[in-house]
Amino acid sequence: MTTILGCIADDFTGACDLAGLLARSGVKVNLRLGVPDTLPSDTAAFEVIALKCRTAPVDEAVAECRAALAWLKQAGAARFFWKYCSTFDSTAVGNIGPVAEALMADLGVSQTIYCPAFPENGRSIFMGNLFVGTQLLAESPMKDHPLTPMRDSNLMRLLTPQTTAPVGLADRLCVASGADALQARLRELSKEGVAHVVVDAVADDDLKTIAKACCDMPLLTGGSAVAMPLPALYIAQGLLAKNADKSTVPQVGAGAIILSGSCSAMTRAQVESYANMAPSYQLDPLDLAQNGAQKACDWLAAQPLDAAPMIYATAKPATVQKAQDQLGVARAGAVIEQALAALAIEARNRGARRFVVAGGETSGAVAKALGVTQMTIGAEIAPGVPWGYGQSDGVDIALALKSGNFGTTQFFSDALTELEV
Numbered sequence: 418m419t420t421i422l423g424c425i426a427d428d429f430t431g432a433c434d435l436a437g438l439l440a441r442s443g444v445k446v447n448l449r450l451g452v453p454d455t456l457p458s459d460t461a462a463f464e465v466i467a468l469k470c471r472t473a474p475v476d477e478a479v480a481e482c483r484a485a486l487a488w489l490k491q492a493g494a495a496r497f498f499w500k501y502c503s504t505f506d507s508t509a510v511g512n513i514g515p516v517a518e519a520l521m522a523d524l525g526v527s528q529t530i531y532c533p534a535f536p537e538n539g540r541s542i543f544m545g546n547l548f549v550g551t552q553l554l555a556e557s558p559m560k561d562h563p564l565t566p567m568r569d570s571n572l573m574r575l576l577t578p579q580t581t582a583p584v585g586l587a588d589r590l591c592v593a594s595g596a597d598a599l600q601a602r603l604r605e606l607s608k609e610g611v612a613h614v615v616v617d618a619v620a621d622d623d624l625k626t627i628a629k630a631c632c633d634m635p636l637l638t639g640g641s642a643v644a645m646p647l648p649a650l651y652i653a654q655g656l657l658a659k660n661a662d663k664s665t666v667p668q669v670g671a672g673a674i675i676l677s678g679s680c681s682a683m684t685r686a687q688v689e690s691y692a693n694m695a696p697s698y699q700l701d702p703l704d705l706a707q708n709g710a711q712k713a714c715d716w717l718a719a720q721p722l723d724a725a726p727m728i729y730a731t732a733k734p735a736t737v738q739k740a741q742d743q744l745g746v747a748r749a750g751a752v753i754e755q756a757l758a759a760l761a762i763e764a765r766n767r768g769a770r771r772f773v774v775a776g777g778e779t780s781g782a783v784a785k786a787l788g789v790t791q792m793t794i795g796a797e798i799a800p801g802v803p804w805g806y807g808q809s810d811g812v813d814i815a816l817a818l819k820s821g822n823f824g825t826t827q828f829f830s831d832a833l834t835e836l837e838v
């Protein structure tokens with residue numbers, strides 16, 4: 418099937434999030450982990466390429482995203498979506514703006530929008546300021562993120578140092594006036610030379626207005642939620658048949674494991690809750706740096722996988738800080754990601770077929786280690802977290818890749834219940 422929308426996501430959980438919301442339409446969504454090294458074949462109406470470039474240097478991220486764009490163009494897509502985190506995870510040297518500018522240049526377009534809002538998950542934008550629940554981004558737990566601490570809430574201020582062309586705002590009052598008013602505002606900003614337009618959205622209806630106004634722009638950027646209305650708009654436009662391209666998913670085995678490398682506030686609550694329900698093991702980055710992951714492997718070997726054990730590095734900000742002070746931020750993250758990746762392989766070799774992984778970077782490391790290159794998207798566990806089905810070493814497995822802040826306290830058990838085998 419010719420691809421209608423080609424999406425590029427800056428991390429694996431973000432890609433799952435976007436794919437899950439697009440799949441709500443019932444239309445098949447393919448998720449590719451990394452840019453495929455073969456020409457497009459067996460493509461779906463919605464193709465999402467998951468990269469692992471959220472914290473990558475600009476040059477690297479731009480090169481990967483341009484390669485992804487080229488592949489999606491070959492798949493037939495004429496519309497594209499650049500997906501980043503709904504908490505706009507990005508430092509002053511971040512790559513959200515540079516990647517958008519590179520994609521715009523490759524597509525020959527002079528304007529795009531930025532809308533990371535995800536009202537169902539408490540992310541809203543008002544007057545260009547991003548809120549997490551009732552808190553401004555910079556006052557939310559995101560201020561303490563291990564890799565991308567967010568210390569400013571204003572998207573225009575965050576984006577300006579990352580872009581060469583001017584940044585502007587289409588505010589909530591404009592969005593509330595409807596799609597025509599938003600299109601007029603975009604034209605007005607375009608005349609002023611504004612290439613990067615932050616668009617306010619506080620509720621799902623705002624996202625519908627934005628999607629309606631912008632669905633024919635060659636490039637949209639944002640969190641996943643603004644893409645959610647797109648399938649229905651494409652069906653209404655006749656680009657896609659209503660019942661075309663439905664997905665089917667395989668039956669997987671019962672063994673399960675939970676792997677958590679996210680330190681986000683919600684993951685901490687999820688880990689605490691699940692630790693009362695199943696065998697669990699906490700990784701210590703300092704010990705891992707010195708002694709490797711053998712101790713954890715030995716623990717895993719002693720666990721029945723039908724008890725769905727949990728291995729986690731999840732810790733409070735003060736504990737994370739201590740490890741980072743001793744090992745450096747990058748090394749602390751890397752030793753944990755490597756350990757969780759090795760443990761995932763060990764679990765698969767011992768029969769695990771359902772993998773629940775918490776953390777964007779962590780999910781990227783685990784999925785890469787398992788050698789999963791493509792996933793078909795299945796049932797949604799929580800807003801923005803679906804089960805995905807792929808192959809690892811020739812066997813069918815299911816993966817739930819959860820971004821740190823997503824899900825409710827019971828997420829890990831919810832995921833296993835959703836995919837009972």
Ligand code: ADP
Binds near residue numbers: 740
């Ligand atoms: P999230 O989705 O919450 O942002 P990520 O997996 O993307 O989660 O990022 C969390 C990062 O923090 C990873 O690189 C992980 O290895 C690192 N990390 C996890 N636990 C610890 C810890 N105890 N000390 C230091 N770094 C940690």
